Amino acid sequence: MSERKVRVRFAPSPTGPLHMGGVRTALYNYLFAKKHGGDFILRIEDTDQTRYVPGAEDYIIQALTWSKIIPDEGQSVGGNYGPYRQSERKHLYRAYADQLIESGHAYYAFDTSEDLDKMRELAKQAGTANWQYNHVTRSHMKNSITLSAQEVQERLDAGEPYVIRIKLPRNEEVKFEDIIRGWVSVNTNNMDDKVLFKSDGMPTYHLANIVDDHLMEITHVIRGEEWLPSAPLHILLYRYLGWEETRPQFAHLPLLLKPDGNGKLSKRDGDRLGFPVFPLQWKDPETDNISSGYREQGYFSEAFINMLAFLGWNPGTEQELFTMQELIDAFTLERVNKAGAKFDHEKTKWFNQQYLRKxxxxxxxxxxxxxxxxxxxxxxxxxxxxxxxxxxxxxxxxxDILDEGMYFFEPPINYDEKTLEKKWNAESRMHVENLLHRFEALEFFDSETLEKNFKDYLTEKETGFGKVGPGFRLAVTGQGMGASMFDICAILGKQETVGRMRTALEKLPA
RNA sequence: GGCCCAUUCGUCUAUCGGUUAGGACGCCAGGUUUUCAUCCUGGAAAGAGGAGUUCGAUUCUCCUAUGGGCUGCCA
Structure with missing residues (x-):
């Protein structure tokens, strides 16, 4: 057991706005790092140049900043293990691919994408299982296993495009212990010879990920469940590269599911069901489409984070409201659930309400x-x-305070029609007029005084609240319901209150 | 199709072999409130199905079902 300092990374791909599932992954990484006095690293995985979206990387940084998930190392903050953008680490990867070829764990493959598409199409038409480039099919393809050394060299010299694939062993059980899921086991017969190095000179995720995690001395890989199937491949890569001793531990997080039905939470669900799936608003640079964000919807980042933390994890106590520091103290990967969690917008709103009251x-x-x-x-x-x-x-x-309380800031322009119809009549009009005169004479205009005065009036007139209250409220606020009228009037002040009463008497039908 | 992972109230979850299966959101009812909201009290609501292990299974094992993920020179 090594005593290495805990170092984790969040490694998003800048292909669009970071969605809330990604924020949760970042959060769990962050909490785990801080809990153990370790470092949280932000690494941008931009090895696929065709999917690069301008602004996405900046969005990721801003989203994390808003969420208060602050990296200790990253492109924007520096660090001793940079660069932290894979496109800028391009020169590093080739040597490791070569090392794998030399040790016999990888090989050149000259098949074009079109060749492979054709193979897959044929398999599909034949109704068989998906075609895979594996220990069986590779012997029928154009690669450095089937071709002579001389021909391989000629093709290489001629500048023919090629990829480098891992050479998986036959019938070997690959096992590893996931912190959240326990032992996971896959037979190499069910895996394929994944591409490690692309013909454009960039590594694929698989290679870059392992190389960077090793070079950056990552101790724990905490990522989404969608990576679980390729984890055995990564295990093998660590082994073939000779890095088993310092191989990070894995923890695969359950997915965030859509609220209704089943399936991964996606941008569409938010549009369809009326809630944001992104932390911050995002404007698509190509279509100019705008996706709403939690921040712009008026959520406190603390509420958003608290909600996310509880989607797939809980402390085992009945406490639900946690500050970031409390989350750090309470967090353990062992208490992360295995099953996916459906997102619940109502609960999210409840969290925000709780934070509003704080x-x-x-x-x-x-x-x-x-x-x-x-x-x-x-x-x-x-x-x-x-x-x-x-x-x-x-x-x-x-x-909401403004939506329901604009009358605090400007006199009513319109009066609620229903209340007007039902509650405004000669009697209520008379009461407002009487109250107006009483209020004008008041020296103090606080809530208690008003209430007492109002109740005295009711007693004098031998009438009830229901006969006087609604008309009074309508006159002052234009509304049929709301907070205590005495509180409202006290805040508005004497001048404003009686002024509005007077206006109402003038404007409202006799 | 194949491989992997999962499965407790509608939803998020507690339970690490023995519980009246607990909490929260939401929902319903009653109370408080001039009204709305808040707040208080109460209520309905769950171990996918079937075998096995055990004195005893929600909890351990297996099978089935269901759901999800992966199956790209995308991450």
Whole structure:
């Protein structure tokens, strides 16, 4: 057992915006690293130049920054194991592919993509299993196993395109112990001779991944379940490269599933079911299509992260609200589930509501200012904070406070029609008029005074709340429901309140 | 099709052989509230099916079913 410092990496491919499943993978890596006093490394796996999407790498960094998953090493922060972008490490990989050829664990293959497509098509038409380049079929293909050494050399010298494939042994059981899943075993007869080095001079994921993890001294590979089938190949690569001693341990995470039906959560599901699948908004550089993001939808990153942490992991206690530090302290890979987790948007909203309540009124007031500003309303954080203090208990998002409480910031322009129809009549009109006069005479305009005064009025008139309240609310807020009228009036202040009552008496039908 | 992985309330999950199978979201009912929301109380709701091991299986093994992943010179 080595005493190596824990080093993990998150290795996304910049082929588009990072989706929430990717953020969770990054999060688990981060939590594991911090829990063990280790390093969290961000490595960009851009070996497929055809799928490169401009802006994707920047998006990944911004998404992690917003999520407060901060890399210790990476292209943007530096480190002693760089570069951290595989396209800039291109020169490193070839030597390892050559090493594998020399040791007999890899070979040149000259078959073109078209050749292979044809083979697959033929197999499909014959109704047989998928065609694979493996220990059986390789003896019928153009490669350095079937061709003479001289012909191979001639083709190489002539600059003919080729790839380098791993040469898998026959009928060998490859076993490894996954931290989350336990022992996993695959027979090499069921695996194929994967391409390690492409004809464009770039390594494939398989080679680059192993080489980089080794060179960067990665101790634990924590990645999605979609990699489980190729893990045995990676095990073999470590063995053939002579790196078994320092081979990282593997942990394959369960997938995030769509809320309804089954299958991996995808961008489409978010559009279809009305929730974001991306942490940040993303504008597709080609189509200009916009995909919504949690940040733009008004989620606190802490709520988003807390929710993600619980999708596939739990601490075994009944605590559900965790700060990042608490997550770090509580996290263990052993408590990660094996089965995929369906995403639940309702629970996500609930998490946000919980975090909303954790903020004090002043903080909420400050958070409201930019939204108010956007509406052309200029006020101060203190006033917005007062509004937040009585509106926050009915809000899931900061913006709910405005959606349901715009009347705090501007007088009602329209009055709720239903309430107008049902509750506004000669009697309620008279009550508002009477209240107006009483309120005008008040010296103090706090909630308690107003309530007492209002109730005294009810007693005097020998009437009930139901006869007076709705009309009063309508006159001041234009709404039929909402927070305590006394709180509302106290915040609006005497002048504004009586002014609105007066306006209502003028504007509303007699 | 083949290989691999998985399977507890609608959803996220607890349980590491013996529990009235617990919690949370959501849902329903009642209470509080002038109203809405909050809050409080209560309720409905689960071990895929079948064998085996065991004094005893949700828990261990096997089979079946179902679901998922992979099966590219993509990651």
């Amino acid at each position: 903020h004090n009124d002043k903080e909420l007031g400050e958070l409201l200012l930019p939204y108010l500003d956007a509406k052309g309303i200029h006020t101060d954080a203190e006033y917005a904070g007062k509004v937040a203090s009585i509106m926050k208990e009915r809000a899931y998002f900061v913006t």
